Amino acid sequence: MELIFMPYVPVPKDLNKVKSKVAFNLTKRQLICFAIAGGVGIPFYLLTKSHIGTSLAAFIMIVIMMPFFFCAMYEKDGQPLERILKNYIGSHFIRKRKRPYQTRNFYAELQKEIDERKKEEMNIAKSKKEAAGKKNTTRRK
Incomplete structure (x- = not known):
C-alpha cells in the first residue's frame, strides 16, 4: 500500500x-x-x-x-x-483633545418651532386688532 x-x-x-x-x-x-x-x-x-x-x-x-x-x-x-x-x-x-458628547435634542427643537409659530400667530392677531382698531377709528370721524 x-x-x-x-x-x-x-x-x-x-x-x-x-x-x-x-x-x-x-x-x-x-x-x-x-x-x-x-x-x-x-x-x-x-x-x-x-x-x-x-x-x-x-x-x-x-x-x-x-x-x-x-x-x-x-x-x-x-x-x-x-x-x-x-x-x-x-x-x-x-x-481638540476633549470632545464633549453632544446630542441634538429633537424635542427642544420642536418646542422652539412651536413657540415661534405662537409668536407669529400673536403678531398676526395683534396686527389684525390694530388694523380693525384703525378701521373703527376712521369710521367714527
Whole structure:
C-alpha cells in the first residue's frame, strides 16, 4: 500500500489581507518605498564615502534608508504607516483633545418651532386688532 502525500498549501481565511505581489514577491507599495530609499541612500553613500570614509558613509546611508524600509513594511490593522501617522497627528495636534458628547435634542427643537409659530400667530392677531382698531377709528370721524 502506497501512501500518497498531498501538498499542503495554507489558505488565509480572510482574503482582504491578501496583497497582490508585483515583482520579487513584493507589493507595489513596497517596491515604491524601496526605490525611494535606494534613490536617497545610494547617492548619499557615493557622494560622502570619499569625505567621511566608507564604513561611516555606509552606516549613515543605512540610517537614512531605514525610515523608508519601515514605511514599506509596517502595517497595523490593515492600515499603512502614513495613514496611522495622519490619524495620530490629527487626533493629538490638529483636533481638540476633549470632545464633549453632544446630542441634538429633537424635542427642544420642536418646542422652539412651536413657540415661534405662537409668536407669529400673536403678531398676526395683534396686527389684525390694530388694523380693525384703525378701521373703527376712521369710521367714527
